[in-house]
Amino acid sequence: MSETHDHPTHTHDGKPIQEDALPPIDAHVLETSVRELLIEKGIISAGDIRRAIDVMESRNPALGAKIVARAWTDPEYRELLLTDSDRAMLAFGIDMRPMELCVVENTDEVHNMVVCTLCSCYPRPVLGIPPAWYKRRDYRSRAVREPRAVLQEFGTEIPSNKQVRVHDSNADLRYLVLPQRPAGTEGWDAEALARLVTRDSMIGVSDALSPADIED
Amino acid sequence: MEPRYKPGDRVLVLQRNQPGHVRTPMYVRGKTGVIERIVGAFPNPELLAYGHSGMPYKTLYRVNFRQDELWSDYDGPSDDTLEIEIYEHWLSPA
16 A cells, blocks of 8 residues: 555554553563562463463353353253352353352342442453453442443443342452343253353343344 | 351441551441341451461451442432442441
8 A cells, every 4th residue: 555645534543563652660560570580489480371361361251151041041050050159160160269259140120230349350260351441440430329321321221110239349259140031032042042142241231132133 | 257247237337547458448438238148258358468368367248238328319219239248347237
């Protein structure tokens, strides 16, 4: 592409690389120092760190979706998920320790949503890395203060006769919302149902998709 | 360690100004809620965060608050609630 052609409707500001214009912040310097010391003293290796990152990045909402779909199709598993979430996670090879998982179920009467007002606590072993908005100050402060307005901004309208229950994930538990199984999915197997379970529905800022949402 | 409170008990979150790694957000301090469940015994994060063992263990509870108790001008139905984890040493009977 020529460098000189005109762009009446767009610009080329979106560079394919990112310039490191700013000096590293203190936290980066601290992290690098501690990491290098741990490696130098033989406590952990660079490979250990890379493998831990690999594991962290291999987790994603598809895992949570499988768990939800299993709960929708297997009443015994649903019961286990709600009463002994950590054991229910082990069935999918997920070890929550040292945290504990708390699964909260959406019903006709209650809609649950999750926030961590103090930082960004999130059920990472089940859902992976939290979305950027989950860590933002506006979501963290407004989700507890005006949850219905926040839900509306996600396109989620909760009728006034349904209770909204906000869970502040502020300490040792991590929360997963079990969304309601959408109407019109009678007879669907777990694999098909999992396609309706989104990350946002497991944080509780939306419902699961409806069959119409995934029609081609 | 015997938990001091049981599900259904009404509790007041202490209004205490304490610096450091405190897991009790400002917005619930001085507010009254109801114990939803006993979560268990956990090392105290206020000590753990600074390289200590976090001992002795502290009992952790989930406490349920009415939104209109937390925010006097809450804009929503009066049965909307919020649940949060509070360590025993931040609670007193209400």
